[in-house]
Amino acid sequence: MSHRWTVRLRLTVLYGGLFVLAGAALLSVTYVLLGQALNRQPVSAAAVLAIAGTPSDASSVAAAPAQPVSELIRSTEVAHDLQAEFRTATLESLLQQGGLALAVVGAAGVWAAWLAAGRTLRPLAEITATARRVAGRSLHERIGMTGPHDELRRLADTFDEMLARLDAAFAAQRRFAANASHELRTPLAINRTLIEVALAHPDPSPDVRRLGETLLVVNARHERLIDGLLLLARGDQELAGPVPVDLAAVTAHVVSLVPPGPVAVNVTTSPSAVTGDPVLLERLVQNLIENAVAYNVAGGSVTVTCGPGELTVTNTGPLIAAFEIPGLFEPFQRLTDRVGSATGTGLGLSIVRAVARAHGGTVTAEPGPSGGLAVRVRLPATGRQPSG
Structure with a gap:
């Protein structure tokens, strides 16, 4: 199926794929860095005391009863579990929200790549349209592209120069055919007239008559051949007034x-x-x-x-x-x-x-x-x- 893809579609897939790949890489790097930052975050002592039921301010600590060591250890483990749950929930939220954002931005990027590819290939479409018109034997067509002198502009200018040379060559061919038509038909017409005059002479000898008739047949064949060649050259040219x-x-x-x-x-x-x-x-x-x-x-x-x-x-x-x-x-x-x-x-x-x-x-x-x-x-x- 890939051989049926147009250049614009291939460019869109390439640019859009690179855009989505860059977004996925950015999301992955953000995920790793945020996960490392959350892993390095220490457990808050205030959170441990709050879980153990001990006030975190100094005035309240003096009046509060002392907590057993086992209770503080359990409270620390609970704080670690809460921190792990927070880390997991944060990273999952990052993946979900970031993935959704990547899908939306990726779709917009693919659409932008489609528009950009179309704009980039627009000069090629003009060159193709001109080439099709030229294929229809309209050598007077020119692209005449304007704009910056980039690669496409140089391609269009080169194509216009080629068309100019072809147009000049075909014009020279038409002039040659017209001149050849006159220069070749005239001697044959003169030969035919001289032979007919010779045959019209009273009582020509049998040898002269046979020779004259043979020459007339050869002359007529040459005339047909020249007419055919000139018609063939004319048929290969653009129609003047259809x-x-x-x-x-x-x-x-x-x-x-x-x-x-x-x-x-x-x-x-x-x-x-x-x-x-x-x-x-x-x-x-x-x-x-x-x-x-x-x-x-x-x-x-x-x-x-x-x-x-x-x-x-x-x-x-x-x-x-x-x-x-x-x-x-x-x-x-x-x-x-x-x-x-x-x-x-x-x-x-x-x-x-x-x-x-x-x-x-x-x-x-x-x-x-x-x-x-x-x-x-x-x-x-x-x-x-x-x-x-």
């Missing part, structure tokens, strides 16, 4: 664009309101369905189910080992024995995972018992349908 989106409508639209073929696509949808980027969400659904169709078998099927905050795409196909599932979500990691793996870019499921993470969601996959794959995407549902 808006309400009906994932069910997006799914139905993507399924309607699937051309007829040997693989049947069945779709079942219900309203699924989420918040995000419509273009990225459409690409997520498109990649899932394209993968399910491409990595299938002739006469197979694809089942698409969309519900509140969840999209599941299941397909038929060859058997897939469970240990191979994690590798499918890594860039350029493909199963070479899957049908259609040679024509893809190896970025389909990587883009799906990146887009899902950018929307605060998760992606899981599991192999079917008779082959194929079931991919499930979960996104935070808002319950608010987009207008229009």
Whole structure:
């Protein structure tokens, strides 16, 4: 159970326990010292004479009859017994009253330790809250802690400096992606245009036509690869302007664009309101369905189910080992024995995972018992349908 205790609870137990232990030690020392003091206290002669019935003042002693020695001894023993009873009663009273006071003060001390621990750990709570917001891809957040330059202030300042460096690094990555988008797409567009112009020439030779068609296929694959890489980089970044989106409508639209073929696509949808980027969400659904169709078998099927905050795409196909599932979500990691793996870019499921993470969601996959794959995407549902 100790591993479930929070830091605040452990500090409270530590401080409160030390406080109670110090109080118990003080009570014990007081008990010992008082007991020793009472043991050193001599028996009062006046008490002995009073027990024996002899007046203690000088004028009365002269007029009073003399007491036998045995009576004085008995009176002394009685005085000793009374003193012992007084000592016992005093020490018991000390333990009872002191124990009660220790319990009350100890409870107050534990409560004070709880408050003090909370106040001490408050900066850590702020750091944790900021870290959670940063985990949600908000690198612009800063702690900005004020107060004395103690250990917690230095920790917060170090964390802010780390966030600033990460923010600058991601900004540089975004600029690089934007520049690469232009610099890489332009040559490919020029190549495609030149090849199309060459093929449009009257009566090209069969060799030239075959070469041109091959180059167009290679060029188109490179364009898809660059688009996938840029989309993957975009999916790993914070969403610029999320808006309400009906994932069910997006799914139905993507399924309607699937051309007829040997693989049947069945779709079942219900309203699924989420918040995000419509273009990225459409690409997520498109990649899932394209993968399910491409990595299938002739006469197979694809089942698409969309519900509140969840999209599941299941397909038929060859058997897939469970240990191979994690590798499918890594860039350029493909199963070479899957049908259609040679024509893809190896970025389909990587883009799906990146887009899902950018929307605060998760992606899981599991192999079917008779082959194929079931991919499930979960996104935070808002319950608010987009207008229009």
